[in-house]
Amino acid sequence: MDEHKENIHTEDVNLKMSNTREDEKVTPCSRVCSEEDSAPPASPSNGDFSHPVYKEISMANGHINRMTKDELRIKLAGLQLDTRGVKDVMKKRLKSHYKKQKLLLSAAEDGPTGAFYDYICVVDFEATCEEDNPADFHHEIIEFPMVLINTHTLEIVDSFQEYVKPEVNPQLSDFCVKLTGITQKMVDEADAFPEVLQRVVTWLRDRELGTKYKYALLTDGAWDMSKFLHIQCRLSRIRYPHFAKKWINIRKSYGNFYKVPRTQTKLSTMLEKLGLQYEGRPHSGLDDSRNIARIALRMLQDGCQLLANERMHAGQLLSVPSSAPLEGAPAPHNPRSRD
Numbered sequence: 450m451d452e453h454k455e456n457i458h459t460e461d462v463n464l465k466m467s468n469t470r471e472d473e474k475v476t477p478c479s480r481v482c483s484e485e486d487s488a489p490p491a492s493p494s495n496g497d498f499s500h501p502v503y504k505e506i507s508m509a510n511g512h513i514n515r516m517t518k519d520e521l522r523i524k525l526a527g528l529q530l531d532t533r534g535v536k537d538v539m540k541k542r543l544k545s546h547y548k549k550q551k552l553l554l555s556a557a558e559d560g561p562t563g564a565f566y567d568y569i570c571v572v573d574f575e576a577t578c579e580e581d582n583p584a585d586f587h588h589e590i591i592e593f594p595m596v597l598i599n600t601h602t603l604e605i606v607d608s609f610q611e612y613v614k615p616e617v618n619p620q621l622s623d624f625c626v627k628l629t630g631i632t633q634k635m636v637d638e639a640d641a642f643p644e645v646l647q648r649v650v651t652w653l654r655d656r657e658l659g660t661k662y663k664y665a666l667l668t669d670g671a672w673d674m675s676k677f678l679h680i681q682c683r684l685s686r687i688r689y690p691h692f693a694k695k696w697i698n699i700r701k702s703y704g705n706f707y708k709v710p711r712t713q714t715k716l717s718t719m720l721e722k723l724g725l726q727y728e729g730r731p732h733s734g735l736d737d738s739r740n741i742a743r744i745a746l747r748m749l750q751d752g753c754q755l756l757a758n759e760r761m762h763a764g765q766l767l768s769v770p771s772s773a774p775l776e777g778a779p780a781p782h783n784p785r786s787r788d
Contacts, residue, residue, distance in 0.1 A: 509547045513540055531750065533724025538751070541707055545752025564600035565754060565775055567662040569697065570653070571596040571742045573669055574677045575631060575734040577615050580624040589615035590681045591636050592629070592734035593645050596742045597656070598667075603749055605742050609652045610735045612639040617684055629732050642685045643784050650690075650781040659692065659780030665757050666778060667697040669716055669741045674759070675766040686788060692781040695757040695769060699745060706753040716740060723747050 516524070521539040522532045530546060532539070575592035590613050597607040612635045615621075621633050639645070658664040668674060674696055682689045700714035713722065716737065720727055725743060729736030745755060757778075758769050 506548055510544050513543050513547075516540070516543075531724075531747070535722050535724075537709070538707060538722055538724070542751045549752060564749060565663065565756060566600055566665045566777055568606075568656070568658060568664040569598040569600060569667050569742075569745060569755060570658070570664055571598065571667045571738045571745065572673055572696075573734050573737040573741060574673050575629045575732065576677050576681075577618055577621060578625045578628065579622050587617050587684060588677055588680060589613070589617060589684060590642060590677055591615055591621070591625075591631055591639075593642075593649060594734040594738045595649065595652070596735070596738040598742050598745060600749060600755075603746050605739065605746070607656065608735065608739070609649065611645050611648065612636055613642050613645050614639040616641060629734075630730055642681055643687055646687070646690070646784045650783055653692070653781045659778055663777030665695070665697055665755075666693055667699055667741070667745060667755065669698075669737070670700050671698055671759055671766055675761060679761065679764070683787075686786060688785045688787055689761065690781065690784070692778045694762070695760040695778060697745075697755050697757055698759045699741060699748075699755070701758050702753060702755055703744065703748065706748060706751075716744075719744050 513521070518536045518539070521536065521543060525532045525539060525543060528543075528546060530542060534542070572593075572595055574590045574594075576588040576590050577586075578588060579586060593609075593611050593613055595609040596605055598604070599606045612631065614636050619636075621631070621636065626632060653659070653664075656662070666674070674693055678693060679689060699719075700711065703709070703719055704711055704714050707722070709722070713719075717727065720740060720743070723744060725740075725747070727740055728743075729739065731737070748755060756769075756775065760767050760769050
């Protein structure tokens with residue numbers, strides 16, 4: 450439901466959205482996804498950026514900036530790094546490699562990728578929709594997929610997927626069926642959202658996320674949590690799950706890390722710029738989640754430390770300030786009724 454999400458009416462009276470444009474002002478990945486030409490986030494001397502290592506990094510960055518695309522590809526190949534992607538992506542990859550090499554002994558490095566979370570769980574809902582998305586239309590989740598990334602091994606290690614039976618508008622539109630590939634029979638035979646959410650909680654618990662392992666949710670844009678999940682919980686008369694109140698919006702992280710405008714952060718564009726091709730059926734929630742996970746893995750490989758950059762608070766969508774303390778999502782709890 451990637452590009453179609455862009456057309457969803459945003460002035461939903463039941464969802465209080467922040468009008469401060471805070472998400473445009475905050476640079477959510479600035480702690481670790483800033484351009485290497487500026488000071489890196491950690492230093493061997495507790496924040497003293499006068500350390501000679503930063504001069505070496507700066508000089509290396511200047512040299513990389515002057516390299517042609519062919520020179521970048523040859524250098525990356527010689528270092529046994531991925532050579533796919535547009536020129537700016539390859540530059541970022543090479544800069545990140547040199548920075549990691551120079552700061553290898555820095556106390557700020559937390560493992561081979563500097564990952565704060567042990568796992569990242571990618572979520573990309575599919576929801577009921579109509580071609581024109583009327584302002585009063587209630588989008589109900591009809592597919593709940595999750596794809597689990599191990600940030601240390603840089604692999605997709607597990608997945609979850611279930612269809613969900615809509616209750617307010619149980620009949621899917623022809624447009625929705627054609628877009629998502631989800632048929633009326635699939636949702637008619639599925640359980641209601643509270644039962645599916647309960648199995649999601651069990652799935653997360655079985656993998657000890659939030660207890661033994663630090664984790665975060667990751668989405669392609671803000672809609673999945675701030676709109677689809679928020680509205681669905683209200684329609685199902687259950688409380689919004691605490692473990693989903695913060696997440697990584699990969700579009701923000703990608704734009705900040707590779708220094709590209711927001712218009713170049715659609716799923717298809719991100720894949721193309723990274724030299725990847727979409728695998729599976731577009732607008733399948735599980736296939737979309739897997740492709741988003743592939744982008745996240747490439748960003749981790751390129752040196753981006755993905756961190757939560759959006760949150761829900763009192764029904765409002767807000768950005769997570771770069772000064773906020775680092776923390777993983779809490780252990781999931783069983784769905785609670787709003788009654």
